[in-house]
Amino acid sequence: MVKLKSNDDKEFEVEEAAVIQSEMIKNMIEDGCATSVIPLPNIDSKTLIKVIEYLNKHINMGKAAETGEEDDLKEFDEQFVNMGWEELFDVIMAANYLNIHELMELCCQSAADRLKNKSVRAVREMLKITNDLTEEEEQEIINDAPWAFEGPEIDDTVN
Amino acid sequence: MFSEGVKVKQSGSDEDIISSLPLDLIACILGKVSVREAVRTSVLAKKWRFYYLYIPQIVFDNEFCEELDDSFEKKGCYIHELQCNQFDEIIAKSLLLHPGELEKFKVCIPYDASTMVPYVNKWILYLSWRNIKKLTLTYNTLITQSHKLPPYFFSCLELTSLKLKSFVLTPPLEFKGFLSLYKLILVGVDFTNNCFESFISSCPLLRRLVLRDCSGVHHYNISGSYLERLFIKADDNFQSISLEKAPNLSDVYLYPGKIVEGQEGNCVSDLVTFMGCLPKVKLLGFDSQFLQVSAKKFLFQVV
Numbered sequence: 001m002v003k004l005k006s007n008d009d010k011e012f013e014v015e016e017a018a019v020i021q022s023e024m025i026k027n028m029i030e031d032g033c034a035t036s037v038i039p040l041p042n043i044d045s046k047t048l049i050k051v052i053e054y055l056n057k058h059i060n061m062g063k064a065a066e067t068g069e070e071d072d073l074k075e076f077d078e079q080f081v082n083m084g085w086e087e088l089f090d091v092i093m094a095a096n097y098l099n100i101h102e103l104m105e106l107c108c109q110s111a112a113d114r115l116k117n118k119s120v121r122a123v124r125e126m127l128k129i130t131n132d133l134t135e136e137e138e139q140e141i142i143n144d145a146p147w148a149f150e151g152p153e154i155d156d157t158v159n
Numbered sequence: 160m161f162s163e164g165v166k167v168k169q170s171g172s173d174e175d176i177i178s179s180l181p182l183d184l185i186a187c188i189l190g191k192v193s194v195r196e197a198v199r200t201s202v203l204a205k206k207w208r209f210y211y212l213y214i215p216q217i218v219f220d221n222e223f224c225e226e227l228d229d230s231f232e233k234k235g236c237y238i239h240e241l242q243c244n245q246f247d248e249i250i251a252k253s254l255l256l257h258p259g260e261l262e263k264f265k266v267c268i269p270y271d272a273s274t275m276v277p278y279v280n281k282w283i284l285y286l287s288w289r290n291i292k293k294l295t296l297t298y299n300t301l302i303t304q305s306h307k308l309p310p311y312f313f314s315c316l317e318l319t320s321l322k323l324k325s326f327v328l329t330p331p332l333e334f335k336g337f338l339s340l341y342k343l344i345l346v347g348v349d350f351t352n353n354c355f356e357s358f359i360s361s362c363p364l365l366r367r368l369v370l371r372d373c374s375g376v377h378h379y380n381i382s383g384s385y386l387e388r389l390f391i392k393a394d395d396n397f398q399s400i401s402l403e404k405a406p407n408l409s410d411v412y413l414y415p416g417k418i419v420e421g422q423e424g425n426c427v428s429d430l431v432t433f434m435g436c437l438p439k440v441k442l443l444g445f446d447s448q449f450l451q452v453s454a455k456k457f458l459f460q461v462v
Binding site for chain 1: 202205207227233249
C-alpha cells in the first residue's frame, strides 16, 4: 500500500499496483524516493478521490482486455467524465502532474467533445470567458481565417 | 512544456474556468477538436488569439476539404488555381506560425499533383525543420500524376509513422534511413531505381507495413526483425515475394493478383513452404487467386 496526501492534508491509501499507473509515482518508487506518505501539493482531496477511483478501476487494464471486461471499463470511463468543467480541469491538471497518460487522454477528449461544433458564443458561455475584443478586432480575426467561421451548422446551445 | 503545472486558484468570480489550465494542456484539448474548431477559439477573447497555434497535431482531413469546397462554392470561387492557392495558404500558415515542435501533420489533398507539387514541397520543407513524428500526405484525386518527393523529405529523420499516397520515392544516395519509423503505409507509391528493398531495410524498427498498389517493385523482399503486420496488394509487375528476413511476422495479408514465386523461381504458393518461413504467424489472409494456385500445386503433388 502507498499513502498519498492531498494539499488539504488528507491521506489516502492506494494499492501499489493501482498507483504505479502514475509514471511520476512509479519513478519515485523505483528510485526509492517514495517516503511513507507521498505529499501531492498540487492536488486537493476532492480531485484526488476522483483520480484514485480511476486508478482502482483501471488497475488491470491488460487483464480486462482478456476477460472481456472492456465494455465495463468503457462504461466506467463514460460515467467518470460526466462531471462539471471545473472538476474536469482539476482532474486534467492532476493527471498531468501525476503523469497518468490514459487519464489525461480520457479527460482532454471529453473536454474536446464538449466543445465540438459549438458556436463561439456557446463556448464563451460554457467556459465563462469574457469577450474583451472590440467588434473591429473580432472581425479582423475572422477575416484572417474566414473558412473557419463559415460553413455547416454550428451548435449554439450550452450543453 | 510551458508551465510546471502548478495551479493557482483565482478567487474572483469573473475569472473564466479554463484559465487555470497551462497553455500546453489547453493545446492538448484543442488538438482533439477539428482544425476549424480550434481556429475558431482565436476569437473567444484577447488572450485566446494564438492559443490554437500550439496544437501538437494539425489535421486537414476530408471533412476539412469538403467544408472548404462548400465555402468556395458559396463564394463562387470556381477557378482551380485559386482554390489550390487558398488551400495552400491555410496549410502553409498553420505550419509557418506553429511555435513549437509538431507531433502530427496530416493533409488529404483534394487537388491533382500537377498544380500542388510546389505547395506540397514547401510544406515538406517546413516539416523537415520541425522534427515531425507522424506524417500523412495523401492525394485523394482519382486520376493523379505522381509527385516526386523532394530530397529534404528524407531529412525528416524523427518520423515514427508515415503514410503516403501517390508519390514517387527516390531516396538520395546519402539517405541513411528512417531509424525511428515503426509504421509505414504506402499507397500508389512508385519506387524508382529498384530502391524498394534498400528503402525497407533502412527502416530497422518497422512493426507495421502496408504496401498497396505500389509500382516499381518486382521482388517483395521484405526484411525487418521487428515486423509484425504486413499487408501487400501488388500490381501486375511483381514477380516474387520473400519473407524469410521478417521472422516475427504475426499478421500477414497477401493480395498479389497473380502467381507468387519464390526467389529462385520456385513457386512458394505451396502453403506448407510458405508457412515454414513464418514461424510466428497467427493470421494469414490471401486472395482467391493465391489460393487457386495453392490448390493446383496441391493436386499436382497428390498425383
